[in-house]
Amino acid sequence: MSCADELPMQQLGHEWYGAAMEPALEFGFAIVGDELIFRASRQAPALVHPAAREGQFQAELWRYDVAEFFLARADGSRYLEFNLSPNGAWWLEVFSGPRQLDGSASRECSVPCHADYTTSSWQAEARLPLSYLVSLGLDPRESRLVCCSILSSPTQQFLTTSEDVSGDPDFHRVTSWPLVKCL
Numbered sequence: 001m002s003c004a005d006e007l008p009m010q011q012l013g014h015e016w017y018g019a020a021m022e023p024a025l026e027f028g029f030a031i032v033g034d035e036l037i038f039r040a041s042r043q044a045p046a047l048v049h050p051a052a053r054e055g056q057f058q059a060e061l062w063r064y065d066v067a068e069f070f071l072a073r074a075d076g077s078r079y080l081e082f083n084l085s086p087n088g089a090w091w092l093e094v095f096s097g098p099r100q101l102d103g104s105a106s107r108e109c110s111v112p113c114h115a116d117y118t119t120s121s122w123q124a125e126a127r128l129p130l131s132y133l134v135s136l137g138l139d140p141r142e143s144r145l146v147c148c149s150i151l152s153s154p155t156q157q158f159l160t161t162s163e164d165v166s167g168d169p170d171f172h173r174v175t176s177w178p179l180v181k182c183l
Helices: 132-137
Strands: 009-012 020-032 035-042 066-073 079-083 090-097 112-115 122-129 143-151 159-160
Touching: 009 143, 009 159, 020 066, 020 143, 020 159, 035 079, 035 132, 035 143, 079 122, 122 132, 122 143
Parallel strands: none
Antiparallel strands: 009 020, 020 035, 035 122, 066 079, 066 143, 079 090, 112 122, 143 159
């Protein structure tokens, strides 16, 4: 695996309904050592949850600008949603089915996060311990994985790497998330 500083980045350049996002959201995933690294950035301002603090758990991050990922078992039977604020705050939950809370996510879990957040751009990174993910029954090397984002708050534009963007925005369409080929 590559060094986290050299994390390969991809772009999400269109929102749910196909409109171009300028500038695009950049994101990347990698397994480095015993961690799953998720990084997101954008060369634009962001509206951040007023109570969000770098490295701290914060509920309802999705009401503001946020980068997200969903990690599911390959069969789609269980998944994790992870939200990362542009300022490095985080939230996660585990689901046993679409929008069915499982309750096994621990608020005691330590998720090291940091951010470079300014009035004109941001970059945030989270490092989730593989042992924690495996304890939840989720192995990133044998899974479905999708990156999503909510930007331009308070009007909110929804972005996803999922191929299913039919109807209203809904990130919880587990079977439409691609299988991981390589992390």
